[in-house]
Amino acid sequence: MNRLIGHPNERVLLMLAQDAGGMEFDRVLLTPELLTNVKFQDAYAFDQRLCAVYIAISRARVQLYLPYDVVEWLDYHKYQKTRESHGY
8 A cells, every 4th residue: 555646855655554664754644544433343453453553653753643632532442342342
């Protein structure tokens, strides 16, 4: 999914969060789809998404653009009770 879009010196690199590991960028923009409010099937699916969010957030050197407050997103999913089904 990695794609360069735009004119030289004005490019945007689109990629999946999990593909950005080990890279850094001046500016990072997270999409609403990454921080979805759809209920996860189980704790493992949520953990995978949480790892992707962490990778994406930690790639920004200068500016980070978020569609929502990450703490509110975590709190929202904390009340979804996905962990209880796995004995957490």
